[in-house]
Amino acid sequence: MIHSHISLKQCVQLLQQVELFRHVPENVIEALARKMILAGYPADATIIKKGDAGNSMFVILEGKVKIHEGEHMLAEMAAKQFFGELSILDSEPRSMSVTALESTTLGLIHQADVYQVLKDHPDAVRDIIGVLSHRLRNQNQTIISQLKERGAELEKLVNEKTKDLVEKNTELSSLLLELRRTQEQLITQEKLATLGHLTAGIAHEIQNPLNFITNFSSLSVELIDEFNQSTDEAERREILTDLSSNIQKIYEHGFRADSIVKNMMLHSRARVIEKTETDINKLISDYMELAYHGVQVKDPNFNCKIEVSLDKNIQAIALHRQNISRVILNLLGNAFYTVNKRSKLAERDYSPFVRISSIKEPEMLRIEIEDNGEGIASTEMEKIFQPFFTTKRIGEGTGLGLSLSHDIITKEHGGSMTVKSQSGVGTTFTIRIPFNV
Template structure:
């Protein structure tokens, strides 16, 4: 009995201290539990050396006190169920000792049964402890698992906060970069508009000499016919002052005056159309389409470009060939934009032929040809072909890129073909294609829907 009680007290105290972690959580209870172990050890020694019946009642009081403490003190409630395993052993041993004390004879008759009951209660206690210990380990494992999950959740929450902060900082950075890019884009657009306007002014400068040459012819006619008309009027006045007036001569003079005025009107309109064309070319495009005669537009800009180049270089000369389809009809286009396209193509063609001429090639005659055709009921085609130096194959895929030019620095902005391509494809829904062979020819083809 004493050894069993000692083992029960010893292992129960150890179990309580370990399970409840009394050394950290309940230092005062931990000292009392250690004292209980010392008392139990002392009682065991007393039983061995003194062999007194008094100690067994102390064991009963000690076990009952520990069970009572487990049920009455809230700090020990987590280990309360473990004492259920000890209960049967305490009750049976207490019952046997009381019967032995009060009715010794009866105890002798049931002693074997009491000992068997104590043995089974001890086995029950040990089995219950093992099961409880196993459950405790499972619960501890589950607790540790929950603790790990909580720790992981805490770490994840901390990481989420950090990520949200990083995302917020990155978003602010991207917003700042976006604003900077938008500002840069706005500045680039403004710069592009300025460069486009400069390109227009540059092409207008190229036209100026040609326009001066073209406008001089009708002005000469106007001046000449005006002078002749003044002389005819003076002659008519003299004839009317005569007493024998010649009616036939007067009619003839009046007819000449009428004819002169018609020619003055014709050449005045010609000069007016040239000036209007110059103004249209210089001002910003309205993007409003008008039905115009492509043949007349191409012929006019071809001569303006040619005479403009000759005004800058008297040695320049080229053969101009035109093959216009008389059944072309009028096409709805933006006149200013289409004029810029034609001027760019003609200027580039003349430049290519002049560069080839400067190589000193024998029997070379610079030639620029303009052809218009109606391909079908919905498309017209305008070709500008020159027998100049051609375009190298290595740069052919770059010719429509903004600011790309094969001309020497200061002789080209690199926007002419880029603007022409955008005007034809985006502005008019057409095509601008090129066919070339280096050293032989270049031919640009414009296809427009009618």
């Protein structure tokens, strides 16, 4: 918007008070004032955006502006000050953004107009270059001071991050020690008939997160060296960001390895719990509720249709109640997980559904858990009960839940656990336990 409320005489008077033109003859200033374009900007209006083409400088006639990079403000300027002056020397893109802090009137002087005026008045060139040189020296001193302050802050952050890294490495050492102890326990357990295969699986599963931890630790040490050698603020910020990301990844993979070790301990623990007469229907009802609410705590938006069908003719049966509870909780948790995951795909007309039922057969108790989730691919069916096999994302499962459940049913109770599934349709787990366990 062009303004006319400031006269040529007023423009000349204002320019005479601007540091850049303070020693420039009045006739030169008047020539520049005639070339100057007046423009008004409301508060919060963008005057210059970083990266814009630079071919003009600005003089603040009224109001205030801020020089900034994103949210970081470098300077605040008011009337009789100027910015964008380097654009009269070259046409490089703008290095900073400028925004009006209040209603502001600016005088815009194009590079070509400056050259034209100075061409006719060469004596004024020396004065203008002298002011620009002085201003650049002052800006350099300011930048150096800010860099020193920022360097101290960054060094403090690096020390803190390094301390965190050392702590994570200490945790890793403890984790490795715990793994060795757990492996020794596994060797003594008669229940692991295929000990050699399981040990190989353990080594493979543990090795993955440990490799990540080792690699990210090594990268972090290199980043710290790069940080200490770098003097560029932007580069040091980028290094800090990478270092924070590495520490987070070390934590995540360390947590996963810890989960694997803990589940291994469950897998290897000798079970000497005595069987007790158990109302299986009540146990199913209790753990259905527990599993459902457990999912809702993690995802308050979770909703699923549930059907419970319990055979009233089933009497109390001698079971390892705690371990059977773990099996039911695991299978229901998997069912709720897969229907919840599928529901987030926004399929048309999809309604999450889970059914659990108990059936009395002539010599067997049968429990079925059915869902209409994502299903299991046919290529994965034969591995479904293997230790450490999981279809969940990294960090969401250790792959020991179904393996533990299968052992509890088959080895502790002399029963069977089978699965039928179709990818994209759903899955049904069937448990059979003889009454005369």
